[in-house]
Amino acid sequence: QVQLQESGPGLVKPSETLSLTCTVSGGSISNYYWSWIRQPPGKGLEWIGYIYNSGTTNYNPSLKSRVTLSVDTSNNQISLRLSSVTAADTAVYFCARGFCSSSSCSRFQFDYWGQGAQVTVSS
Amino acid sequence: QSALTQPPSASGSPGQSVTISCTGTSNDVGGYNYVSWYQQHPGKAPKLMIYEVNKRPSGVPDRFSGSKSGNTASLTVSGLQAEDEADYYCSSYAGSNNLVFGGGTKLTVL
Numbered sequence: 001q002v003q004l005q006e007s008g009p010g011l012v013k014p015s016e017t018l019s020l021t022c023t024v025s026g027g028s029i030s031n032y033y034w035s036w037i038r039q040p041p042g043k044g045l046e047w048i049g050y051i052y053n054s055g056t057t058n059y060n061p062s063l064k065s066r067v068t069l070s071v072d073t074s075n076n077q078i079s080l081r082l083s084s085v086t087a088a089d090t091a092v093y094f095c096a097r098g099f100c101s102s103s104s105c106s107r108f109q110f111d112y113w114g115q116g117a118q119v120t121v122s123s
Numbered sequence: 124q125s126a127l128t129q130p131p132s133a134s135g136s137p138g139q140s141v142t143i144s145c146t147g148t149s150n151d152v153g154g155y156n157y158v159s160w161y162q163q164h165p166g167k168a169p170k171l172m173i174y175e176v177n178k179r180p181s182g183v184p185d186r187f188s189g190s191k192s193g194n195t196a197s198l199t200v201s202g203l204q205a206e207d208e209a210d211y212y213c214s215s216y217a218g219s220n221n222l223v224f225g226g227g228t229k230l231t232v233l
Contacts, residue, residue: 044126044212044226045161045212047214047221047222047223058221060222094169099174099180101175101178107220108214108222109171109174109175110171111171111180113169115168
C-alpha cells in the first residue's frame with residue numbers, strides 16, 4: 001500500500017522560506033506525477049505544482065515566482081520550497097500522487113494523499 | 124484563475140439522492156473532460172471519488188456518479204448514507220498545465 005508522509009517545520013517566520021518533504025513508501029516515485037496541494041484554515045484546496053521523477057516541473061501561475069519542487073529518487077522523496085512567505089501561506093500542505101488508470105497516468109487527478117502538514121506563518 | 128463555483132452546502136436524508144454542481148468556464152470545465160471530485164472528512168486527506176468527469180476509481184461505491192453539461196459538472200450521491208457526510212471538492216484541468224479547484228460543498232445527511 002502506497003503511503004505518503006509530509007514532514008517539515010510547523011512554524012515559519014514571515015519573509016522566510018517554507019520547506020517540506022514528502023516521503024513515499026510502499027511504492028516507487030518513478031513514472032508518476034507528484035503534486036503539492038494546500039488548504040488554508042477553513043478554506044478550499046489550491047494546487048501548488050507538480051513534478052515528475054525526471055525532474056520536469058510545472059507550477060500554479062499564482063505561485064510560480066516563489067515555488068520550487070525537487071525530487072530525490074534515491075530516497076523516494078519530493079520536496080517543496082516556498083519563498084517569501086506571508087500569513088496568507090498558512091495552510092495544511094498535502095503531497096499527492098497523480099492517478100494512473102489502465103490507459104494513462106494523470107498529472108492532475110490524485111489517488112494517494114499524505115495526511116497533510118500544518119504550516120503556520122507567524123513571527 | 125478563479126476557483127470553480129460550488130454551492131457552500133447541500134443536504135439530504137438517508138436513502139435520498141443529492142446532486143452537487145461545479146460551475147466553471149469554457150476554459151476549464153467546459154473545455155476538457157478532466158473533472159475530478161474529492162471527498163474530505165474533517166481532519167483527513169481528500170479521497171478521489173470521480174475522475175475524468177464520470178469514472179470511478181476501484182473501491183468507490185457506484186452510488187457516486189459524475190456528469191457534465193457545458194461548463195457545469197455535477198456529482199450525484201444516491202442512496203445517501205451517514206458516512207457520506209463530508210466536504211466535496213471538484214477540480215478541473217484549466218489548460219496551460221494548470222489545475223483549478225472548486226470552493227467546496229459541505230454535504231449534510233439529515
